[in-house]
Amino acid sequence: MTVWVVVLVASALSFATKYIGYLVPQRILEHPTATRVANLLTVAMLSALVAVQSLSVGQSIELDARIPAVLVAAGLFALRAPFIVAVVVAGILAAVLRLLGWAG
């Protein structure tokens, strides 16, 4: 397994998922279960990624500058700030807290 394999296999699966949708019958949409599972999978993956990216270092849980950074980002998203603004502020806040030695 190399990074290239990951990039190319993930890309192929993404295209296959989209393309298959153009070949299968419309009636799949008559039952909301498939749609609901697909939408909830997106929510589950993103939420798990938020948790893992905020808390983990390898296989251990570490509470550090990421926590205040993510909380500030959440506040900015709640105020409907643009994506790039919230993300950049989170990055700068974490970096500053670490430079000041206030958080690991």
Add this chain to the structure above:
Amino acid sequence: MTFSESEKVALRAGVAVGVAVSTYGFSFGALSVASGLTIWQTCVLSLFLFSGGSQFAVVGVLASGGVAAGWTAIASSAFLGLRNGIYSIRMAPIVATASWLKPLAAQLTIDESTAVALNQAEVRSQRVGFWTTGIAVFVGWNLTTLAGALVGNVLGDVDGLGLDAVAAAAFLGLLWPRLKQLQAGVVAAASAVLATILIPFAPPGVPVLAAAAVALVIGLTNAFRRREAGVEHPQPDDRSDPGEVPGLSTEEADS
């Protein structure tokens, strides 16, 4: 070529969404290169995978687990992208007017192109909205990915200081507009708790993947669906349109 008034509205919406989403591409490019992917690998993801959430997932899982987490990176990306297949089924009768258009339409079927199309009333305007948004996002997203990757490459090691927080905030930003119903909220909370509990026990990447079980159980049983006096509320996640996307104002976004 002349456009009707409603087609012009769709055209303008597509360009506006393309511009708004392109700023995400810059964050993706910078994050990807800073996570250890090459500029080429970063650009290939934007050209061929072309689905924001899945691209961020590949980079995020590889950043924390390395190539050892390769298969979980692929699986997380694939699970995140399944909704694109639903959009494709929805868009097929509207935009795939010739069979040679199907592969092109497939590559451009994402949250944004689907949302703009379904926000139009007439079929012709839906077509204009889909193709304009798809092409605008594709061009903008790939250009800003390259720009972000080049900047991330120049910054080199110094940007490592706040990078992990950037990734966490990016996933939160992608999740935020999807938390409009109780069911989605329960899935998000349970997924975060499950992934966190698994961090010390499972190899990197697996805690994220395990959260798919939460979506499957709640999605298949339809648990936590909100009912009042026996009346079921319409659930946004039962619908095959993406709802809110950046740069597009809908009635729902204001509620």
